[in-house]
Amino acid sequence: MIRRLRPDDLVVNVDVLTYAGNLENLQAISTTPGYHFVRADIRDQERVTAVLRQHGIEVIVNFAAESHVDRSVTSAEPFLDTNVGGTLRLLEAARTANVKRFVQISTDEVYGSLGSTGAFEETTPMAPRSPYAASKAAADHFVAAFHHTHGLDTVITRCSNNYGPYQFPEKLIPLMILNAFDGNALPVYGDGMQVRDWIHVEDHCEAIDLAVTRAPSGAVYNIGAENERPNLDVVRAILNLTGRDESLIRHVTDRPGHDRRYAMNAARIRRELGWSPRHDFERGLADTVAWYRANGPWCERVRSGAYRSYYSEQYAARLRVAGIDSEDVR
Ligand code: DAU
DSSP: OOOOSOTTSOEEEEEOOOTTOOGGGGGGGTTSTTEEEEEOOTTOHHHHHHHHHHHTOOEEEEOOOOOOHHHHHHOOHHHIIIIIIIHHHHHHHHHHTTOSEEEEEEEGGGGOOOOSSOOBOTTSOOOOOSHHHHHHHHHHHHHHHHHHHHOOOEEEEEEOEEESTTOOTTSHHHHHHHHHHHTOOEEEETTSOOEEEEEEHHHHHHHHHHHHHHOOTTOEEEEOOSOEEEHHHHHHHHHHHTTOOGGGEEEEOOOTTOOOBOOBOOHHHHHHHOOOOOOOHHHHHHHHHHHHHHTHHHHHHHSOHHHHHHHHHHHHHHHHHTTOOOOOOO
């Protein structure tokens, strides 16, 4: 399942392993030559600098982030610490260890929310609306500032909503798949007509590979696969693929400040770097459902006690309002 685009490159994976970090996801490559895992926090500048020097690292790709909007509504502090503070520490470490390139993995959410038409372009002004989005926008500003002030070779990529195997089931698609498997309610926020622009994780990774190897210094690239779907359509497709009917759908209290629509114009990366997505959404979604079906034990393990507490904190009251008294994930 895991395909290495560049098997001859040395890859050092630095991860502090918070709630969604899972070494099991990388077991298949854990013993392959040229791959190393280091458990470290990007906020620990000294440690990260030592790792960079020890391995002679040439490129940093900063995937590390608190990524879930709902969690940022409950508590914004970890988002400031990791997404802004962590990125700043990593930029400083990159300078100290003479890293050649710094690639920041960002998000379409830095642009805010769209009306019913149009798409975000790289020149769209940043207008983040959730604490998560604000932290990612701030990090992007630090990356750009280090490029302009210190001459650091940087690239920023901003991607739309990812889906595919191994995704932690706090996100819409895996959460709905697992609830549908169990015959539990599918908690759709508000009217469910919010639009997201879906991209398969492998298409995203191939775009990042091009950004690492071919992008000019200082560039910003939007990444998206032109797959806009209202949430309700995605949920209905999941019900179809799991053999469940629409009676499982529950419209629950909306996310505060919920962005209405995201859509990416990814013409620049297509034109300049020759990228194009390979995964069709309907096929990719069916494959994703099949992956979760085939990986029941993985799903059981990631939906640990901590996940159950999170689920109950996020959904119990909402489901009660929607008429469901007690329902737990397995
Ligand atoms: O757009 C890129 C972003 O996509 C990334 O930067 C974020 O890290 C990632 O979490 C994702 O943000 P979203 O907030 O769009 O993803 P999420 O899966 O949480 O929600 C997708 C849509 O589904 C959104 O409109 C909220 C809705 N939703 C989500 C959940 C979890 C529901 O209606 N019910 C739910 O239970």
